[in-house]
Amino acid sequence: MASGKNKKPTIPFRLNVLFFAVFILFSILILRLGYVQIVEGDTYEEDVNETASTSASRVDAPRGIMYDRNGTELVGNNLILTLTYTNQRSYEDDERIQTAEELAELIEFDEEETDRDSMPERNLQDYWLLTRENEADKLVSDKEEQRLMENGKDPYEVQLDRITDEQLNDISDEELEVVAIWSEMISGYYDSPQRVKRDLTEGEATAISARLDELEGVDVTRDFRRDYQYTKAFQSLYGNVGSIPQETVSEFLAKGYQRSDEVGQSFLEEHYEDTLRGKKGTVSGEDDEAEETSNGSRGNDLVLSIDMDLQREVQTIIDDQMGQSEGSFPNDQQAYVTAIDPNTGEILAINGYDDQLGNITNTYEMGSTIKPATGMIGLQEEVITEDTKINDRPIDLPGPGGKVSSSHEIGTIDVVGAIQESSNVFMSEIAMRLMDYEYGSNDGFNNQKVDEAYATMRDYYHQFGLGVETSVDLPSEATGLNAGTQVPGSLLFFSFGQLDTYTPLQLAQYSATIASDGKRMEPHLVKEIREPNRNTDEMGAVLHQFEPNMLNQVNIDKEYFDIAQEGMYDVVNTELGTADSYFTDVNMEVAGKTGTAERSVRRESDNEVVDVNNQTFIAYGPYEDPEIAIAVVVPNTYSSDEGGRSGIANSIAADTMQAYENLKEERPGAGSGEGDAEEENGEENAEGEENAEGDEASADEEQ
Structure with missing residues (x-):
């Protein structure tokens, strides 16, 4: 019998099959790798090399140009060079500081940018900690x-x-x-x-470009700066x-x-x-040879409704008139003018004395300019007729708040005369009738009727554009102060413009709505959007033309508009x-x-409360066929x-109004000069400086 020591070890059959399968798989893998390396190796190597050696970056494109309605360029672009820095997480703090130190030798910042007092304290603190490690x-x-x-506290803080x-x-x-x-x-x-610094000088750009290999993350790129023309007359509403x-x-x-x-x-x-917004181009390059592979394009252009002439x-008119009015204001001088085409809603001019924005952001009690609307409300609500006569006393x-009088005792008048001579009492009578109150009666006030009268008047005023959004194509528009429903006496003052507040633009839309027999048009500053033209001259x-948009038709009969317009x-x-x-x-x-709206303000010079007036005026013309309101x-x-x-x-x-008429006859051509330089030199004043200096009788001294 054979001994157990002489028995040979055996490998199970299944294990042999597994070894064979692994061998086959490795063989296939080796063959595939060989094919990729030998047959397709050159192709893949070219792809890798191309990807590794090619860099791509997006190049800023200029923004669209703005023109006025007559084709005068208002906003353009100037090509400038800009220093940029691309921060990487891999950069160390001391590397960034070193780069900044090297750049400080190559460029100059404005004094205000390097003023110690104007710098954020946190920036100074962070810099101090990074550069004074031992003391830190x-x-x-x-x-x-x-x-x-x-x-759980941060030692750095x-x-x-x-x-x-x-x-x-200690920072020098x-x-x-x-x-x-x-x-x-x-x-x-x-x-x-x-962007670290825009508008590099030629010397700065050359010096930086010569050291780009040493300055990690630094680059000099072409950039564009907005060039705003006629800034004295229109700067604020361009925006920034x-x-x-x-x-x-x-x-x-x-x-x-x-x-960025x-x-x-x-x-x-x-x-x-x-x-x-412009469409950016893509610049790609291999090593130091760069080529533009995708052209960008300037943004689309805007044609504004503004007539820059x-x-x-109008700006000259305002400046001249305010110059003649020194001493008339307890605080800063303010004045606003907005002109609208009543047929289209296009804003022809929107001016302010050092503040064009106030036309859409500031609100005021507008006084007796509201009376034409109040007269029409009384007629439409049938509390008066065209023949109604009221004794102004x-x-x-x-x-x-119930004491009301006009600038003088006018006597017996109808609604046309009340608008003509600006009767506060006539408008107050309309308000009293709307709240169903007979003057001199011993009956008390019906509070529900009082509230309904406020609501009725405010609803009509809103239809004219007073106290609601005008829908102008600008952000940040104010709507005014709605004073709510107050005592009966306040309703009387409400009837002649001394309660709620409105913006100058709302008042202009109201003026245009009267001129157009109740069609409230959406005011807008842009007429057209146009494709960019390589020749900026x-x-x-035209890509899009903004058509006139009627927001609403005032719910007042045409015959009553005729009556108010006559007044x-x-x-x-x-x-x-x-x-x-x-x-x-x-x-x-x-x-x-x-x-004229009477109010009180605090005088800044001595903190004393003083009485003041808001002087206002609405107008449109020509009377028979209005073109401007x-x-x-x-x-x-x-x-x-x-x-x-x-x-x-x-x-x-x-x-x-005379300036508008003059331009219809002879237009100087705003685009012929150098914008601001043209404004400062040789500006012609509008016709008629002051037509009635010191004429107190017609000065509209109303309540």
Whole structure:
């Protein structure tokens, strides 16, 4: 019998099969790798080399141009060179500081950008901690650092709190420029170019370009700066362009923007961002040889409704009239003018004395300019008729705020005369009848009827555009103050414009709505969107034309508009009209309405509360076929009794209407000069400086 020691070990059959399968799989893998390397190796190598050696970047494209309605360029672009820095997570803090120090030797920042007092304290603190490591370590000991971390506190924040002003003052004046540059370098996002300095000089661009290989993350790129023309006459409403606001970053990234892109931040630039934004080109290059592989394009252009000739004429008128009115204001001088085409809603001019924005953002009580609407309300609600006669005399309602009188006792008048001579009492009678109250009655007030009267009047005013959005194509529009339903006496003052507040633009829309027999048109500043044209002297093809948009038709019969318009015609064309003497030299048949609202303000010079007036005026013309409707608001002037100049708004209105008529006959051509330089030199004043200096009788001294 054989011994067990002589028995040979055996490999199970299944294990042999497994070894064979593994052998086959490895053989297939080796054959495949050999095929890829030998047969297709050259192809893959070319692809890898091409990818590795080619860099691509997006090149900023200029924004669209803005023109006025006559083709005058208002906003263009200037090509500039910009220093950018692309921050990487792999960069160390000391590397960034070193780059900033090297750049400080190559570029110069403005003094205000390197002013110690204007720099954010946190930037100075961070810089100090990074460049004074030994002193920084002494602010928090290792033992304290461990204890702080155990308690969930950040030792770095403690270090910041312990830096003294004396230590920050140790940062030299030479270092402040480094701080400014370094702050810009790190203020952006990782992997995204951040603008450090725009508009490099030729010397700065050359010096930086010569050292790009040494300056990691630094580049010099072509960029564009907005070139705003006629800034004296229109700067505010252009808006401005800047970095994407933090709160809207996600929204812009979703639209394909980069974090470092600049966008419209206000007014026209913001509202039409999607239109004005340029399409970026892509520049790709292999090593040092770059070529443009995808052309970008300028953004689409805007043709504004603004007539820059008229805009500049009106600005000159305002400046001249306000120059003649020194001493009439307890605080800063303000004046606003908005002109609208009543047939289309196109804004022809929108001016302000050092503040065009106030036309859409500031609200005021507008005084007796509201009376044409109140007269029409009374007619439509059938509380008066065309033949109703009311004796204009002082009235005094029971309760607070019920004493009303006109500038003088006018006597018995109808609704046309009430508008012509600006009767507060006639309008108050309409208000009393709307709340079902008979003056002199012993009956008390019906509170429900009072509230209904407020609601009725406010509903009609809203239909005219007062106290509601005008729908203008600009952000940040104010709607005014709705004072609510108050005591019966306040309703009387409401009837002649001394309760709710409205913007100058709302008042202009109201004026245009009267001119167009109740058609409230949407006001807009842009007429057309056009394709960009390589030749910027000529506009491109029209992409979109904004058609007139009627927001609503006022629910008042046409015959009642005729009556109110007759009263407005008499205001400026008859001897009893409150503005007749101001329009004697205007070569256009004009209808208008004066307004004065009494209020109180605190005088900034001595903190004393003083009485002031808001002077207002609405007008349109030509009377039979209106082409232009305007609103003038001159708020917070002293009354003539207090040394103020009366009739400022009337004079501005008359000169504005004459300026419009003059331009129809002879247009100087705003585009022939150099924008601001042309404004400063040789501006012609509008016809008719002041048509009735010192004429107190027609100065619209109303309640």
